[in-house]
Amino acid sequence: MSNPTYSAPARALHWLMAILILLTIPAGLIMVQEGLERSVQNALFIFHKNVGVALLILVLLRLFWRWRSPPPPKPASLPALQAKAAELSHAGLYVLMIAVPVAGYVRVKAGGFPIESLDALNMPSLVPRSDALAEVAKLVHYGAGLAIMALIALHVGAALFHGIVKRDGIFSRMWPPLGGGGR
Numbered sequence: 001m002s003n004p005t006y007s008a009p010a011r012a013l014h015w016l017m018a019i020l021i022l023l024t025i026p027a028g029l030i031m032v033q034e035g036l037e038r039s040v041q042n043a044l045f046i047f048h049k050n051v052g053v054a055l056l057i058l059v060l061l062r063l064f065w066r067w068r069s070p071p072p073p074k075p076a077s078l079p080a081l082q083a084k085a086a087e088l089s090h091a092g093l094y095v096l097m098i099a100v101p102v103a104g105y106v107r108v109k110a111g112g113f114p115i116e117s118l119d120a121l122n123m124p125s126l127v128p129r130s131d132a133l134a135e136v137a138k139l140v141h142y143g144a145g146l147a148i149m150a151l152i153a154l155h156v157g158a159a160l161f162h163g164i165v166k167r168d169g170i171f172s173r174m175w176p177p178l179g180g181g182g183r
């Protein structure tokens, strides 16, 4: 069965962000462990914060592109409940792809710490220096981080179910990452 696919830029952005998110999450989980060698911890923090900021810029670009070039309609053969579940989970992923890095930004800047890429561009902090604000943002970053991990697990499970078990053409709406099949 051949469905129309997501546009080439939408697919490229999806897979680029998926790879970066799947590197940013373990970096975040490892860098907060006790007893880590200082140089390793610093490298992971630098990677996590700066790639995290890049992810925030990428998701905004992606939403802009989605607005200009909406996704292909879902195949009529997809049960309405599954279509609704996909719609809701995708919306949740977008909300969290914004909330997680924004909370990370606030946690770091309100805490008075550097974000090397933005500091190199002389970008002033967008939030005041405040330990209380940093503490709230840390909790939000943690909670939203757990939520995005859970939603990604569900999302990848559903994608693989469609791609390997059902083989109903849903997977190839987002595949391949580069070239081909674009609208």
Ligand code: HEM
Residues within 6 Å of the ligand: 021, 024, 025, 028, 029, 032, 048, 049, 050, 051, 052, 053, 055, 097, 100, 101, 102, 103, 104, 105, 107, 108, 115, 138, 141, 142, 145, 146, 148
């Ligand atoms: C999509 C992007 C991001 C994801 C998925 C993500 C995910 C995570 C995860 C899973 C952790 C470990 C759990 C925790 O202790 O909170 C973490 C920690 C952390 N993240 Fe992120 N993060 C992202 C972006 C950012 C950004 C943009 C910044 C700052 C510029 C940031 C700063 C931090 C900091 C400072 C910690 C350590 C928490 C603490 O103990 O203060 N993160 N992140």
Ligand code: HEM
Residues within 6 Å of the ligand: 014, 017, 018, 019, 021, 022, 066, 071, 086, 090, 091, 093, 094, 097, 152, 155, 156, 159, 160, 170, 171, 172, 173, 174, 175
């Ligand atoms: C790891 C982080 C990931 C995130 C945050 C993510 C996020 C998203 C979002 C938001 C959409 C909806 C696109 C739109 O309508 O604008 C989407 C679609 C899709 N994703 Fe992911 N994704 C991730 C990883 C993956 C992986 C690893 C796979 C495959 C194993 C996958 C397979 C798909 C497929 C097949 C679609 C199209 C679904 C459809 O046609 O309705 N994604 N993804």
